[in-house]
Amino acid sequence: MELPELKDTISRFRFTQSCVGLSGCLCVSYAVWTPFWLKDGGLWTEWNNTKRDSGSDAVIFNALEAERVFGVLSFLLALSTGALSLVFALCWTSETVRSYANTRSLLMARTALYPTTLLLLTMSSTGFFFLLSWSIFTHQHSEEIHQDVSILGSSYWLGALGWILLLVVEMIIFLAEQAIVPDIxxxxxxxxxxxxxxxxxxxxxxxxxxxxxxxxxxxxxxxxxxxx
Missing domain, CATH: 1.20.5 (Single alpha-helices involved in coiled-coils or other helix-helix interfaces)
Structure with missing residues (x-):
């Protein structure tokens, strides 16, 4: 396997975004399937709700189901996004987009194929769905978190790092690329x-x-x- 291509600005931006995407996907995957969110409990922990009435129990159950659904969806998206990040980081070169057949199709469509645009779409979707799961969990346990922040574990913080990388950092890098890299x-x-x-x-x-x-x-x- 050849080393990643870093000879020009386009390849450096592509490699940077791929690394950011892979790191964010690893953080999301770790957070979804590990139980270190709050007091050694996570998305799949059955929390004790004996002090709440039946109406509150129904709302909590719906929220718990929603955060698990969004968590699984974000994990599946993280798998595809991580695979794309590896492909664009290790296999994609400046000559790939300039192949004869691909170039003719691009010119006929009058639009260029940017790998970083595809990465932005997949990474944003992954980060958005995990942010929903993370936000619902935070809202459900807001009282406990406000009382003692130290009870939050590595899964919670790495999950926060994951959606920040996928949504915030990736968007900043993409906008910088659009401002710096010329149209090909x-x-x-x-x-x-x-x-x-x-x-x-x-x-x-x-x-x-x-x-x-x-x-x-x-x-x-x-x-x-x-x-x-």
């Missing part, structure tokens, strides 16, 4: 024009090759051939 459509158009000229020159050379002329003469009928 102009370069792609020049590349297609260069390929077109090269193709025409190769075709002209192939048509004027002596070997082709000899071949054509052999295939053509000889008008000087005597008829017996």
């Amino acid at each position: 459509l102009e370069d792609l158009e020049k590349a297609v024009e260069s390929w077109r000229v090269t193709s025409q020159m190769s075709r002209s050379f192939s048509d004027g090759c002596p070997h082709n002329a000899v071949t054509k003469s052999k295939l053509a009928p000889n008008r000087y051939m005597s008829v017996t």
Whole structure:
């Protein structure tokens, strides 16, 4: 496996966003499946609600179900986002987007393919759904948290770090990229024009090759051939 490409601004932004996305996805995955949120309890802990009435129990049950659903959804999105981050960090190069077939399709659509845009969409979705789960959990245990913040465990804080990386840090990096990195459509158009000229020159050379002329003469009928 080759080292990540970091030769230009585009590749450096892509690698940075991939690292941020992978780190955020690892934090989210750890937070969803570990029980160190509050007093060694987590999203999957059955909390004691004996002091509350039946109406409050129903509301708490719905909130507990919602935070678990959003947690599982964010974990599934974290898997896909983490895989994309690895692909764009280790396998994607500046030549990938400039392949001939991909360049022609991009020019026909008049839009360029930016890996960082896809990363932004997947990372934002992952961070948003986990933020919902994290916020519901925080709201349900707000009284205990206000009394003693030290009862919060590593899963809670790493989860907070995860959605901050995926939503806040990623957005800052993406906006910086949009302001610094120029549009690559102009370069792609020049590349297609260069390929077109090269193709025409190769075709002209192939048509004027002596070997082709000899071949054509052999295939053509000889008008000087005597008829017996």
